[in-house]
Amino acid sequence: GFVNKMDRIGADFLMVVQQVRDMLGAKAVPLQLPIGAEDNFKGVVDLITMKSLVWDDATQGMTYVEGEVPADMLEEAQQYRAELVEAVADYDEKLLEKFFDDPNSITEDEIHEAVRKATLDLSIIPMLCGSSYKNKGVQKMLDCVIRYLPSPLDVEAVTGTDPDDAEKILTRKPDAKEPFAALAFKIMTDPFVGRLAFFRVYSGGLDAGSYVLNVRSGKNERISRIMQMHANKQNPIDRIEAGDIGAAVGFKDIKTGDTLCDEKHPIILENMFIPESVISIAIEPKTQADVEKMGMAIAKLVEEDPTLRVKTDEETGQTVLSGMGELHLEIIVDRMRREFKVEVNQGAPQVAYKEAFTLKIDHREVYKKQSGGRGKFADIQFEIGPADEEFLALDKGRFQFVNDIFGGSIPKEFVPAIQKGFETSMTNGVLAGFPLENMRVRVYDGSFHQVDSDSMSFELCAKQAYREAG
Numbered sequence: 001g002f003v004n005k006m007d008r009i010g011a012d013f014l015m016v017v018q019q020v021r022d023m024l025g026a027k028a029v030p031l032q033l034p035i036g037a038e039d040n041f042k043g044v045v046d047l048i049t050m051k052s053l054v055w056d057d058a059t060q061g062m063t064y065v066e067g068e069v070p071a072d073m074l075e076e077a078q079q080y081r082a083e084l085v086e087a088v089a090d091y092d093e094k095l096l097e098k099f100f101d102d103p104n105s106i107t108e109d110e111i112h113e114a115v116r117k118a119t120l121d122l123s124i125i126p127m128l129c130g131s132s133y134k135n136k137g138v139q140k141m142l143d144c145v146i147r148y149l150p151s152p153l154d155v156e157a158v159t160g161t162d163p164d165d166a167e168k169i170l171t172r173k174p175d176a177k178e179p180f181a182a183l184a185f186k187i188m189t190d191p192f193v194g195r196l197a198f199f200r201v202y203s204g205g206l207d208a209g210s211y212v213l214n215v216r217s218g219k220n221e222r223i224s225r226i227m228q229m230h231a232n233k234q235n236p237i238d239r240i241e242a243g244d245i246g247a248a249v250g251f252k253d254i255k256t257g258d259t260l261c262d263e264k265h266p267i268i269l270e271n272m273f274i275p276e277s278v279i280s281i282a283i284e285p286k287t288q289a290d291v292e293k294m295g296m297a298i299a300k301l302v303e304e305d306p307t308l309r310v311k312t313d314e315e316t317g318q319t320v321l322s323g324m325g326e327l328h329l330e331i332i333v334d335r336m337r338r339e340f341k342v343e344v345n346q347g348a349p350q351v352a353y354k355e356a357f358t359l360k361i362d363h364r365e366v367y368k369k370q371s372g373g374r375g376k377f378a379d380i381q382f383e384i385g386p387a388d389e390e391f392l393a394l395d396k397g398r399f400q401f402v403n404d405i406f407g408g409s410i411p412k413e414f415v416p417a418i419q420k421g422f423e424t425s426m427t428n429g430v431l432a433g434f435p436l437e438n439m440r441v442r443v444y445d446g447s448f449h450q451v452d453s454d455s456m457s458f459e460l461c462a463k464q465a466y467r468e469a470g
Helices: 013-024 071-091 093-101 108-120 138-148 288-304 326-338 389-393 412-425 455-469
Strands: 028-030 032-035 043-046 051-055 064-067 125-129 158-162 165-172 181-190 194-203 205-207 211-214 219-222 225-230 233-237 239-241 245-249 259-261 279-285 309-312 319-323 344-346 361-369 376-385 399-403 439-447
Touching: 013 028, 013 032, 013 125, 028 071, 032 071, 032 125, 071 093, 071 108, 093 108, 108 125, 108 138, 125 138, 181 288, 225 239, 279 288, 279 326, 288 309, 288 319, 288 326, 319 326, 326 344, 361 455, 376 412, 376 455, 399 412, 412 439, 412 455
Parallel strands: 028 125, 399 439
Antiparallel strands: 032 043, 043 051, 051 064, 158 165, 181 194, 181 259, 194 245, 205 239, 211 219, 211 259, 225 233, 225 245, 279 319, 279 344, 309 319, 361 376, 376 439
């Protein structure tokens, strides 16, 4: 874990470490202590080497000077170093013996090895601090990524499924000799080279100019160029192999989460988890000339960022952008202005509230309509409430429908209509019109009319029942 912005007002590294323990239930262990805080933040104490690292402001934090631990921090540093050694001592019996006999005899390499083992086992979360904007702490953080986090060879072979048989599990080892398999995790539009698809190679190798299969579209795509990315610099390379991350040019149809593989050995890798948006803002173009440009800009931004959602408010006609936070949406609007030259007016952010059932209730609803000639009739008895935890754990959606109708009280051809009526109603909660978090409906009885009952009658009855019961 890297605690950033240590130079900001209110920055407190040890408080964040405690919050990680309390709120996330993780065993956060500091590897550093900050020297100073807020405007006075100037360096850190490395608890493994027991040296101070002070960054040079003249070089914008690019360089640092190693020295002795400040006298006023020595006791605190020794205490946290002892906690660090104790936390990782379980992974090395010799380390535990040294810890009790003579803690000073423990070498840096022994601690590094134990921290790596504990990190790979997810037993501890090493915590570092700094200010990335000023380059302070970034060097040590990158060193720790290389030193402690697993390489592709440290983890098990990636698993996927056969495109023709979802039950068949396939594996790919992180080996250049295996069939090629990669996952596209980011799409970016570059003004010079066009669409760039960032991907991670899990197995095999790929040469520039060769073809890969996009499993989602079922089409072969030619990779005209492969780039190795360094910030905003692009270095063309001829080949990329297992464990590497690169960007490819030449895709005609590519989306975030697509699996790219050898056409002779197809596989579907696990797709990326896209969380639901939590906050929304309404935007509208400032001028008529911005209308068309805004539509094109949003289409490209949504293609790049799957966490960005767009919809049109039917009442106001405004375009509503939904994202993962206020900062996320601010960046999206700023990109529309800078990259796409679109000026927009925006409303205040609105939290994406949801409604939820807290208990189960039984209800009977009768839908009856007679207007001369054939009428409408439907009668259902049901139980409605929150979805079962077991059902939600299966990740099969948010609506759980249970058909407990026996004896033909409602013909089976009307049951899908009842299910559809309840499911479509979930988009509008009965309290304030917010979407429903989850719902379970168990229909167990009812009645029908030989002439007046049809699928539409039961669907409308279910929608009416939802409003009345809720």
